[in-house]
Every structure is written in structure tokens, then in C-alpha cells.
Amino acid sequence: MLSFSSHFSRKLPPKDSASLNEMLASLKKERDGDEVGYYNLPQSSKKILQELSSMDFDRFSQIVIMGIGGSSLGIKAINSILKPITPDAKEMIFFENSDPIAISENISKIDKHKACFFVISKSGSTIETTSIFKTLIKHFSLELDNATNIFAITDDGSYLSKFATFHNIKEFHIPHNVGGRFSVLSAVGVVPLYAAGYDVASILDGAALFVDSFFSGNEKHLLEKANYIYLNSKKENINVIFSYADRLEHFTKWYVQLWGESLGKLDRDGNSVGLTPISLTGAVDQHSFLQLIIQGPKDKSVTFINISDFKNPLEIPDISLHAIEQTDFINKQRFNRLINEQCKATMQSVMESGITTDLITLDEISGENIGAMIMYYELLTSLVGHALNINTYNQPGVELGKEILYKNLGSN
Amino acid sequence: MLSFSSHFSRKLPPKDSASLNEMLASLKKERDGDEVGYYNLPQSSKKILQELSSMDFDRFSQIVIMGIGGSSLGIKAINSILKPITPDAKEMIFFENSDPIAISENISKIDKHKACFFVISKSGSTIETTSIFKTLIKHFSLELDNATNIFAITDDGSYLSKFATFHNIKEFHIPHNVGGRFSVLSAVGVVPLYAAGYDVASILDGAALFVDSFFSGNEKHLLEKANYIYLNSKKENINVIFSYADRLEHFTKWYVQLWGESLGKLDRDGNSVGLTPISLTGAVDQHSFLQLIIQGPKDKSVTFINISDFKNPLEIPDISLHAIEQTDFINKQRFNRLINEQCKATMQSVMESGITTDLITLDEISGENIGAMIMYYELLTSLVGHALNINTYNQPGVELGKEILYKNLGSN
Numbered sequence: 001m002l003s004f005s006s007h008f009s010r011k012l013p014p015k016d017s018a019s020l021n022e023m024l025a026s027l028k029k030e031r032d033g034d035e036v037g038y039y040n041l042p043q044s045s046k047k048i049l050q051e052l053s054s055m056d057f058d059r060f061s062q063i064v065i066m067g068i069g070g071s072s073l074g075i076k077a078i079n080s081i082l083k084p085i086t087p088d089a090k091e092m093i094f095f096e097n098s099d100p101i102a103i104s105e106n107i108s109k110i111d112k113h114k115a116c117f118f119v120i121s122k123s124g125s126t127i128e129t130t131s132i133f134k135t136l137i138k139h140f141s142l143e144l145d146n147a148t149n150i151f152a153i154t155d156d157g158s159y160l161s162k163f164a165t166f167h168n169i170k171e172f173h174i175p176h177n178v179g180g181r182f183s184v185l186s187a188v189g190v191v192p193l194y195a196a197g198y199d200v201a202s203i204l205d206g207a208a209l210f211v212d213s214f215f216s217g218n219e220k221h222l223l224e225k226a227n228y229i230y231l232n233s234k235k236e237n238i239n240v241i242f243s244y245a246d247r248l249e250h251f252t253k254w255y256v257q258l259w260g261e262s263l264g265k266l267d268r269d270g271n272s273v274g275l276t277p278i279s280l281t282g283a284v285d286q287h288s289f290l291q292l293i294i295q296g297p298k299d300k301s302v303t304f305i306n307i308s309d310f311k312n313p314l315e316i317p318d319i320s321l322h323a324i325e326q327t328d329f330i331n332k333q334r335f336n337r338l339i340n341e342q343c344k345a346t347m348q349s350v351m352e353s354g355i356t357t358d359l360i361t362l363d364e365i366s367g368e369n370i371g372a373m374i375m376y377y378e379l380l381t382s383l384v385g386h387a388l389n390i391n392t393y394n395q396p397g398v399e400l401g402k403e404i405l406y407k408n409l410g411s412n
Numbered sequence: 413m414l415s416f417s418s419h420f421s422r423k424l425p426p427k428d429s430a431s432l433n434e435m436l437a438s439l440k441k442e443r444d445g446d447e448v449g450y451y452n453l454p455q456s457s458k459k460i461l462q463e464l465s466s467m468d469f470d471r472f473s474q475i476v477i478m479g480i481g482g483s484s485l486g487i488k489a490i491n492s493i494l495k496p497i498t499p500d501a502k503e504m505i506f507f508e509n510s511d512p513i514a515i516s517e518n519i520s521k522i523d524k525h526k527a528c529f530f531v532i533s534k535s536g537s538t539i540e541t542t543s544i545f546k547t548l549i550k551h552f553s554l555e556l557d558n559a560t561n562i563f564a565i566t567d568d569g570s571y572l573s574k575f576a577t578f579h580n581i582k583e584f585h586i587p588h589n590v591g592g593r594f595s596v597l598s599a600v601g602v603v604p605l606y607a608a609g610y611d612v613a614s615i616l617d618g619a620a621l622f623v624d625s626f627f628s629g630n631e632k633h634l635l636e637k638a639n640y641i642y643l644n645s646k647k648e649n650i651n652v653i654f655s656y657a658d659r660l661e662h663f664t665k666w667y668v669q670l671w672g673e674s675l676g677k678l679d680r681d682g683n684s685v686g687l688t689p690i691s692l693t694g695a696v697d698q699h700s701f702l703q704l705i706i707q708g709p710k711d712k713s714v715t716f717i718n719i720s721d722f723k724n725p726l727e728i729p730d731i732s733l734h735a736i737e738q739t740d741f742i743n744k745q746r747f748n749r750l751i752n753e754q755c756k757a758t759m760q761s762v763m764e765s766g767i768t769t770d771l772i773t774l775d776e777i778s779g780e781n782i783g784a785m786i787m788y789y790e791l792l793t794s795l796v797g798h799a800l801n802i803n804t805y806n807q808p809g810v811e812l813g814k815e816i817l818y819k820n821l822g823s824n
Contacts, residue, residue, distance in 0.1 A: 069699025084513050097696050098754060100724035100747035101496050102658040128695060130739045131728045131750065138729040162735035180699075237709065238650070238688060246514040257700035264704025274708025276650060278690065283540060284509050286810060287481025287592075288669035292676025294809030296686025297649065312512035316543045317550040323574035327542045329822055335512035338543065341820055342510060342813075349813035397706030398698060401754075401761035408753055410741055 002210075002372050004221050006358035007351050008228050009298075010235070020223040026386045027379065028215060036393060037177035038378055041185040042208035042371070048172065048190050049201055057195040060116035060149070061090050062109075065192055066136070067120035068096045068128050069257060071153075074184025074374070075192055077251040081370050082198050084247065085311075089197045095132045103132060112140040118192045120153040122180045124160030127405075144169065153187050179393045181258050182378055185371070199367045206371025214379055222376065225358065226383035229275065229301070233388065236301045236356060239275050240293065243305040244282040244343040251370070252279035255377055262381045264397070265390040273388050283342040290346065294353045301356035306343040309364045310336045414622075414784050416633050418770035419763050420640050421710075422647070432635040438798045439791065440627060448805060449589035450790055453597040454620035454783070460584065460602050461613055469607040472528035472561070473502050474521075477604055478548070479532035480508045480540050481669060483565075486596025486786070487604055489663040493782050494610050496659065497723075501609045507544045515544060524552040530604050532565040534592050536572030539817075556581065565599050591805045593670050594790055597783070611779045618783025626791055634788065637770065638795035641687065641713070645800065648713045648768060651687050652705065655717040656694040656755040663782070664691035667789055674793045676809070677802040685800050695754040702758065706765045713768035718755040721776045722748045 031039040065072055072094055079092050093115075095106055117136065121129045136142060142150065144167040152164040152171040164171040172187035183189070185207055194200045213219055229239070239259065241252045256277045264274035280289050282304070293300055316338070318331045330338060351357045360376075362369045385392030443451040477484055484506055491504050505527075507518055529548065533541045548554065554562065556579040564576040564583040576583040584599035595601070597619055606612045625631055641651070651671065653664045668689045676686035692701050694716070705712055728750070730743045742750060763769045772788075774781045797804030 068696060073700070097658055097693070098747050098751040099656075099658045100722050100726040100751070103747060104724060104726055125736055125739055127739060127742065127750070130733065130736055131742060131747070134729045134731045134733065134743070135726070137731055159736045159738070163733050166734045237711070244511075246509055246511045253700075260701045260704040260708075264706075264708030266707050272707060272709050274704050276688075276690070276704065276708070276711075278688070281509070284480060286813060288485070288665075289672045290813065291807045291809040292672040292686050292688065294676075294812070295678050295684060296672075296676030296688070297684050299649070299688075310512050312516060314512040314516055314547065317546045319546045319549060321542065321546065321575055322578045324537055324542055324571045326571070327537055327539060329818070330539065330543060331546070333821070335510050335515060335543070338539070338821075339510040339512070341817055345817035345820060346813040348816050352812065353809075395703045397703040397765075400706070400764065401698060401702065401758040404760050405753055405757035406741070408757060409745070409750075 001363045002369060002376070003361045003363075004358065006221065006225060007356065009354050009356040010232055012228060012231060020220065020227060023223050023226060023383055023386065024215075024217065027382055030382070031215065035177055036382075037175045038179075038182040038185070039211060041178065042204045042211060042375070044175070045185055045187070045190045045204055046201075048187055049194065049204070052191065052194045057116065060114060060195065062111060062115040063090050063092045063192055063196045064095065064110060064115050064117045064136075065092060065120065066095045066118065066129050066132050068126060070180025070183050071120035071122065071126070071129070071188060072096050073250070073254040073257055074189050077254040078184070078189060078193055078198065078203065078370055079196065080247045080250040081365060082367060085365050086198055090195075092192070092196055095136075096128065098128045098131065103135065107136070107139055110140070115149065116195055117142070117150045118153060119150065119160065120188055121160050122155050122158070122174055122183070124154045124158030124163070151191065153191060181261055182393070184254070184374060202367030203371035206366070206368030207375040209368070210372040210375040211379070222380060223383065226380055226387065228356070229384050230387035232356075233273065233275060233384075236299060237275055238278060238300040240278045240280060240300055240302045241305060242280045242282050242285065242302055242346070244339050245307050245310070246281060248305060249279070249281050251373070252281075255279065258377055258381055261395050262385055262392045263388065263390070265388075267389045269389070273390060275384070282346060283339060286342065286346055293350055293355065298355060302350055304343055304347045304357060304359045305362070306340055306359070307362045307365060308340065311364060312336060413775045414781060414788070415773045415775075416770065418633065418637060419768065421766050421768040422644055424640060424643060432632065432639060435635050435638060435795055435798065436627075436629065439794055442794065443627065447589055448794075449587045450594040450597070451623060453590065454616045454623060454787070456587070457597055457599070457602045457616055458613075460599055461606065461616070464603065464606050469528065472526060472607065474523060474527040475502050475504045475604055475608045476507065476522060476527050476529045476548075477504060477532065478507045478530065478541050478544050480538060482592025482595050483532035483534065483538070483541070483600060484508050485662070485666040485669055486601050489666040490596070490601060490605055490610065490615065490782055491608065492659045492662040493777060494779060497777050498610055502607070504604070504608055507548075508540065510540045510543065515547065519548070519551055522552070527561065528607055529554070529562045530565060531562065531572065532600055533572050534567050534570070534586055534595070536566045536570030536575070563603065565603060593673055594805070596666070596786060614779030615783035618778070618780030619787040620783075621780070622784040622787040623791070634792060635795065638792055638799065640768070641796050642799035644768075645685065645687060648711060649687055650690060650712040652690045652692060652712050652714040653717060654692045654694050654697065654714055654758070656751050657719050657722070658693060660717060661691070661693050663785065664693075667691065670789055670793055673807050674797055674804045675800065675802070677800070679801045681801070685802060687796070694758060695751060698754065698758055705762055705767065710767060714762055716755055716759045716769060716771045717774070718752055718771070719774045719777060720752065723776060724748060
């Protein structure tokens with residue numbers, strides 16, 4: 001279960017429920033249309049699970065992912081969060097970057113006979129992913145024809161799809177109307193996470209519950225938050241997530257892509273708009289970034305995320321260290337309490353400094369909660385994108401760099 | 413060797429070499445005074461190395477660090493960068509956060525009989541570090557009196573120093589005039605990195621060369637960059653580092669603390685000033701944050717960092733994948749070239765979008781280069797801090813949260 005609270009530092013116009021209803025209506029229209037498909041993934045991906053239930057992944061003990069951006073960030077996020085409650089989950093190895101040292105190190109971790117290889121690319125021709133795939137084909141002498149240890153996840157009709165069909169390699173399709181950064185609940189996340197042993201049904205259930213509740217009008221706080229962010233998007237143009245758990249770091253990186261790439265755009269009048277996402281981990285970044293939040297320019301809002309119950313009994317022992325007795329007040333408390341009290345105290349200090357804060361509390365680590373969190377942030381992104389009058393779902397700004405690269409490397 | 417180039421997108425007042433000379437003079441004054449001590453660490457820390465050369469660390473195969481913020485970020489950065497050229501370096505295990513799952517997982521990695529424990533805290537009473545220290549004392553039944561596997565690194569006269577003296581535990585001191593986030597070249601970094609087997613002398617040499625060159629007037633580009641950042645600190649208030657190597661990620665996190673905590677301040681007239689640091693990894697974040705940089709508000713400057721020669725021969729094999737032949741143009745090239753061409757192309761696309769960019773190129777991975785990079789960023793931070801008329805070296809904003817925490821947890 002998730003719970004929400006918020007404290008807006010700037011006054012808003014008197015509550016205009018008409019405009020909140022309009023925001024909700026605009027997303028309903030999108031959901032019921034053909035162009036944006038992520039709203040329906042919690043339902044439609046159930047069919048993938050049915051298909052997977054007849055497949056044998058027990059023969060693998062390593063799940064190798066070749067993918068970058070939307071083809072890896074969401075999978076990494078869920079793997080990292082759910083691992084502590086899924087101790088038998090298989091090792092997942094992520095090949096993302098074109099960094100030769102990182103690729104070489106990853107290769108040395110793979111046992112060819114135990115590994116299941118996933119090639120994930122929406123377009124099917126991502127330069128990093130195809131280059132890495134070729135490298136693994138050569139290094140492990142992978143047989144392509146009728147391969148049973150290679151799976152492709154891509155758009156129907158893509159280059160990669162044609163490749164898979166040619167070699168009779170099993171493929172799963174990403175709906176055409178689901179963009180890469182909104183695709184974690186499609187085959188992109190569902191298939192490799194299922195293969196790794198995670199309870200994917202619970203993730204889809206949590207996402208389904210949240211999206212249904214939202215469209216039933218029960219998540220008004222989300223509309224209010226989106227409206228606030230939109231109205232203050234020039235003054236509070238930096239949105240920080242401060243998550244109090246090491247294992248949420250990859251989730252906040254997933255958020256950085258979703259938020260930055262969706263909302264950093266030219267609007268329909270040609271103006272540059274955008275909100276800058278920042279990902280922090282508490283309590284660590286209290287010793288790093290917090291000073292800037294408190295005393296620097298008031299251009300930030302901060303969302304705190306905490307986990308009420310880590311289900312971990314580790315306690316600070318009742319030991320008194322000579323000359324450091326002033327820390328004894330925390331003895332015999334659980335670390336679970338310490339980190340949550342640090343979150344609470346830091347949030348209060350930020351709020352008292354006149355900064356917009358809100359809090360998302362997970363009662364525990366669970367598939368349902370991560371599913372709901374994913375849907376929460378996707379809906380929030382769509383709402384703010386609508387208000388900003390932009391196309392939330394494209395990324396035209398990254399094409400120029402690709403063109404220059406291809407030209408410099410001699411592609412025709 | 414490092415090389416530098418820059419492209420400023422906004423016009424500056426005609427070159428005012430008087431004011432650049434003034435910036436240099438202000439740092440010289442600081443260096444020659446007593447209040448700010450980091451400038452002299454490359455020299456003074458050589459003495460620590462002399463002392464260490466007579467100590468035996470060969471009996472350990474694991475280096476356990478208990479520290480947070482300035483007591484861990486710099487050590488992690490260097491460990492991560494130099495590991496590929498120091499394959500025999502010992503495993504380093506970092507206990508930072510009060511996250512119970514992270515602590516439990518780290519504990520399970522330790523072999524008590526092979527581990528060397530470092531407790532690092534400038535004040536000597538950091539709540540996360542002392543709580544973790546107590547936990548390890550209990551879990552591994554560590555003997556404190558005359559311990560030869562425990563080392564303390566702290567200020568002379570601190571609580572932790574008194575504790576170490578009481579138990580006859582070997583301690584190393586951080587100079588009083590070196591703040592936590594400027595301390596990586598003091599005992600904080602020098603001792604554990606030496607114990608792990610790194611060539612620490614080369615790091616100090618690289619830092620010494622760069623700081624000497626700077627004070628001899630040979631690094632004018634640094635003065636110009638600081639001056640530009642200061643003059644545009646309201647318009648380009650977000651400073652991005654886009655580093656093209658997975659193993660530079662921890663270096664950029666070290667930079668985030670240095671930049672954010674040093675420059676996010678009330679200035680001497682009581683105004684909130686500050687520059688927001690962001691850490692990105694290329695090519696990965698071309699698929700995440702780049703869209704926002706290119707099309708979003710022009711409030712960012714971007715520093716690219718690349719490594720000319722990874723000294724890694726890994727090539728993209730000469731394999732043509734059916735239906736994906738359009739990627740064949742990169743076949744037979746080294747990944748080393750691909751990632752560097754990606755850096756170059758992305759930088760050009762950012763520059764052509766009218767955004768201030770600069771480039772720092774490391775010719776290779778080496779201790780000298782990381783030492784010079786550390787000193788480069790410390791000097792840049794001091795220069796901008798002087799221009800902003802702030803105290804670069806304190807962090808008053810984080811105290812309120814600590815007070816609230818201690819009150820809520822019942823400390824007297």
C-alpha cells in the first residue's frame with residue numbers, strides 16, 4: 001500500500017476543480033484512444049504471463065539483458081527493489097553502455113550454458129545493443145538458428161523482429177503505441193523479470209489497482225500535484241526525489257529518464273519547457289546535496305520516498321563507545337527506525353525552509369507497491385505533459401547527435 | 413595528461429585579465445593562510461605514505477570502510493576508476509547508509525580474519541558511521557584494545573580520536589583546516605587506498621602537478637571557466653557532468669557533493685545562491701537526460717569527460733545480422749572508438765543547440781589523471797565560491813535536520 005502527503009510552499013489560485021476534472025478527462029481520452037497505450041499494459045500484459053507459464057526458464061540461472069534506456073532502466077529498478085524479498089531470483093546481468101571495460105567485465109561473469117540472453121530494442125537497431133549482441137554472439141559462439149537461449153523483445157515489424165523471424169528465435173512484441181520509457185510493464189519488463197523468478201503478476205496487479213483508482217477519481221492528490229508542478233514549472237523547475245533506501249536508486253534513475261525525456265520539450269508554441277529531475281538517496285545525500293536544497297535558490301521541489309517496514313530486524317547494539325557516548329541514545333533501536341526518522345527529520349527541515357515537499361510511503365517492499373509507484377509516476381508525467389502543452393511521448397532532440405555519429409563513423 | 417577545451421554560449425564582457433588575476437590572487441592568499449588546507453595536501457600527504465610504507469597490510473584481503481559523505485565518496489571514486497589498471501587491488505566494502513538491508517548484505521561479504529576495518533569521521537560522532545561501527549563490533553566480536561585490524565581516521569582531538577587513544581587503536585588525522593568534501597587527498601583517501609594496494613603516490617603527484625601549474629598561472633582556462641560560471645550563475649544554474657565511462661560514475665557523485673554543498677549557500681549579503689550539479693553517464697544517458705538538455709530550458713552547462721584510450725582491445729565483430737545490416741558500418745571498430753565518437757557527436761549536438769559545453773579529456777586511466785581531476789574540481793569550486801561571495805567550506809544548512817532527528821529520537 002502507498003500513502004501520500006504533500007506540502008506546497010507557494011499559494012495556488014483558489015481550488016479550481018473544473019480544471020482538475022479537465023486534466024483527468026484529457027487522460028481518459030488518451031487512454032480510450034489509440035495513440036498512447038501504456039494505460040492498458042497492466043491488463044494486456046497478463047496474457048504474456050499466461051504464455052510464459054508454459055515455458056521452461058528453470059534451465060537457466062543467469063538472465064542476460066542487452067538493452068539501454070527504456071530497455072533496461074525499468075528492469076533494473078524492479079530487480080533491485082524486489083531482490084531482498086525474492087532471495088531465489090536469478091542473477092541478472094545488464095549490458096547497456098558501449099564502455100569496453102564494462103562489457104569485458106560483464107562477459108567474464110557469464111556461464112554460457114546457464115545463461116538466457118534477452119536482446120531488447122524497440123526500434124531493433126540501437127547501436128549499443130546490436131554491437132553488444134554481436135560481441136556476445138562471437139565470444140560465446142552462440143547458435144542463432146532455432147536458438148532456445150535467445151529471446152528478442154521489440155516492436156512488431158522492426159529490424160530485430162525480422163532478424164528473429166529469420167532465425168526462428170522466440171520474440172515478444174512491444175505495442176507500437178507504448179514508448180520505450182513507458183514500456184516497463186510491457187514484454188520489456190514482464191518477460192525477463194518472470195524468467196528471473198520474480199512475481200510479475202503482483203507488479204501488474206499493483207499497477208492495475210492504481211490506474212483504475214486514478215481513473216475512478218480516487219487519486220485527486222495526483223491531479224493536485226500535477227497542477228501545482230505545472231503552475232510553478234518556471235519557479236520550481238527542478239524536481240528532486242529523495243528516496244530513503246539504497247535499493248530505490250535504480251527506481252529513481254528510471255524516473256529521471258521518464259521525467260526528463262518526456263517533459264523537456266519545445267511546446268506547441270515553440271517555447272522550450274522542461275522540468276529537471278534529480279535522484280538522491282537518503283540518508284547518504286543528507287551529507288551531499290541537502291545543503292544546496294536548504295540554503296540555495298528556491299527552485300526545487302522535493303519528493304521523499306520511504307519504506308515503513310524493511311522487514312529487517314537489524315538493531316544498533318547496546319554498546320557504549322568510550323568518548324562517543326553521546327550517540328548512545330540510538331542504541332537498541334532498529335536501523336529501520338533510524339533511517340525512517342532521518343527521512344522524517346530531513347523532510348521537516350526542508351519544509352521549514354519554505355520548500356515544497358511531498359512524501360510517498362511504501363508500507364513494505366512488494367510487487368504491488370512497485371507496480372503502483374511505476375503507474376503513479378507515468379500518470380504524473382502524462383498529466384504535467386498535457387498541462388505544458390507538449391508531446392510527452394516523443395524525443396526529437398536526440399536525433400541530431402545520432403546523425404553526427406553516423407556521419408563521423410562513415411555510415412551511408 | 414588532461415586536456416581541456418570549451419565553448420561558451422553567452423557573450424562575456426571583454427576579457428578582463430585584471431579580474432582573472434584577482435581570482436588567482438584570492439586563492440593564493442587562501443593557500444598561504446591557515447584557514448583552508450586542501451591546497452597543500454598533495455605535499456603533506458607524502459609523509460603519510462612514508463609512515464605507511466613500514467606497515468603491513470598484506471595480511472588483509474578486504475578493506476572495510478565505515479564512512480559517509482566526504483568520508484566515502486572520494487575513496488569510492490578512486491577505487492572505481494583505478495580498479496581496471498590495478499587488478500590485484502583488494503576488495504573494498506563500503507558501509508555508508510543506515511539502510512538495514514544494505515548493511516546486512518555488506519556484513520555477509522566480510523571475512524573477519526581477512527578484513528581491515530577503517531572508521532572514518534571528521535567529527536568523530538557521525539550517527540550512521542558510529543551505529544554501523546557498533547554493529548560490526550558486535551557481529552564480528554571485534555576486540556578493541558590494541559586492535560591491529562581497526563584504524564581510525566578523524567580530526568585530532570575529536571570524539572573518535574579520544575576513543576582510539578583510549579583503546580590504543582592506530583589513528584590518522586585529518587587536518588583541521590580541510591573540510592570533509594575536500595579531504596580525499598588527506599589520510600581519508602590516502603590510508604585506505606594504500607592499504608587496498610593502489611598507487612597513491614601517483615594520485616598525489618598528479619594533484620601536485622596540477623595545483624602547482626595552476627598557481628604558476630598556467631591553467632588560465634580554469635580561471636576563465638570559473639569566471640563564466642559565476643557571471644552566468646543565474647541563467648545557467650545547472651551544471652551537468654556527462655562522463656563517458658561507467659567507472660567515472662562515482663567520481664561524478666563526488667563532484668555532486670563538492671559542488672552542491674560548497675556553492676549552495678546564503679551569500680554574505682544574505683541572498684540564496686547556488687549551482688545545481690547533475691551527474692550523467694554517456695552513452696547511457698543519451699537515452700535518458702539528453703532530450704531535456706537539447707530542447708528544454710537553456711539553464712544548463714555541460715562538461716563532457718572522456719578517456720581517449722581505455723587500453724582495451726574489444727572490437728565489434730565483423731558479423732552481419734539479417735535485417736539489421738544497417739549497423740554493419742561499425743563492425744571491426746573498437747568499442748573504445750565507438751564510445752569516444754558518441755561523446756564527440758553528442759557534445760557537438762549540444763553545442764549546436766546553443767548550450768555551453770566544455771570537454772576534459774583523459775589520455776588514459778591513471779593515478780596522475782585522477783589526482784589532477786580532483787584538484788581541478790576543488791580549485792574550480794573555490795574560485796566560483798570566491799566570486800559568489802560565500803563561505804565555500806561550511807554547511808550550516810544541514811544542522812536543522814540533525815537537531816530535529818536528535819529531538820525526535822530522544823537525545824538530550
